[in-house]
Amino acid sequence: MSQPLTGPSRAPASGGKPTSLVVLLHGLGADGQDLIDLAQHLGPFLPDTAFVAPNAPEPCDMGPYGYQWFSLQQRIPALMAAGADRAAPLLSQFIEAQLAARGLDARRLALVGFSQGTMMSLHVGPRLSPGPAAIVGFSGALVAPERLVAEHRSTPPVLLIHGEADQVVPFQAMDAAANGLVAAGIVAETVRRPGLGHGIDGPGLEAAAQFLTRYLGGPSQG
Numbered sequence: 001m002s003q004p005l006t007g008p009s010r011a012p013a014s015g016g017k018p019t020s021l022v023v024l025l026h027g028l029g030a031d032g033q034d035l036i037d038l039a040q041h042l043g044p045f046l047p048d049t050a051f052v053a054p055n056a057p058e059p060c061d062m063g064p065y066g067y068q069w070f071s072l073q074q075r076i077p078a079l080m081a082a083g084a085d086r087a088a089p090l091l092s093q094f095i096e097a098q099l100a101a102r103g104l105d106a107r108r109l110a111l112v113g114f115s116q117g118t119m120m121s122l123h124v125g126p127r128l129s130p131g132p133a134a135i136v137g138f139s140g141a142l143v144a145p146e147r148l149v150a151e152h153r154s155t156p157p158v159l160l161i162h163g164e165a166d167q168v169v170p171f172q173a174m175d176a177a178a179n180g181l182v183a184a185g186i187v188a189e190t191v192r193r194p195g196l197g198h199g200i201d202g203p204g205l206e207a208a209a210q211f212l213t214r215y216l217g218g219p220s221q222g
Helices: 032-036 038-042 077-101 116-127 145-151 172-183 202-216
Strands: 020-025 049-052 109-114 134-138 158-163 188-193
Touching: 020 032, 020 038, 020 077, 020 116, 020 202, 032 038, 032 049, 038 049, 038 202, 077 109, 077 116, 109 116, 109 202, 116 134, 116 145, 116 158, 116 172, 134 202, 145 172, 158 172, 158 202, 172 188, 188 202
Parallel strands: 020 049, 020 109, 109 134, 134 158, 158 188
Antiparallel strands: none
16 A cells, blocks of 8 residues: 655645645656745745645656656656556545645645646546646646546646746647647646746746636635
8 A cells, every 4th residue: 555645835824724725746756845835936826825745656767866656767648647547546635635634625726736747737636526726737748638528527727837948848748738628628728938948937937826816816615
């Protein structure tokens, strides 16, 4: 039996009880510490939101440190889908536990992913019921888009942000992901970042903050 996921967290900037939760999902070869500092940038926009960034369940098999949600040594679609399927229950259990600990449900949840973390956000989020309030994906892709129409259980709005100069996940993956989401009835907005490689820049982070404020900025509906 795999161990439950763990990782760093940040309390709401307001110092009060959280009315929403953002789960930050890191990329290949990183860990939760790599993304938790996004809370410093997003917190002022979402003062009543808690942030948590779990470490992925497997040691990275392509480097000396960090974690992976699944292996990317062979980027074969069927293998990637199988890997995402294996990691999904652990992530779903983590999300459920984190929401329960704060007295929230998924309608007050947002998933924010980078690279492989985006793949997991887009794989797990629409399969939750109730689904999250929003999903933001930086520099990622949609795994097994052909399955989403039949398997999605919710239609959370999605914002995809991608650098045009991404040398790791091709820029074209953003439009492919958006098309797969729209086919499943999910509204997908896209932001292209000229000159940006595989990373997150200021304008992209600003777009994410505005998007999350739109869907999490209201009072708790508990």
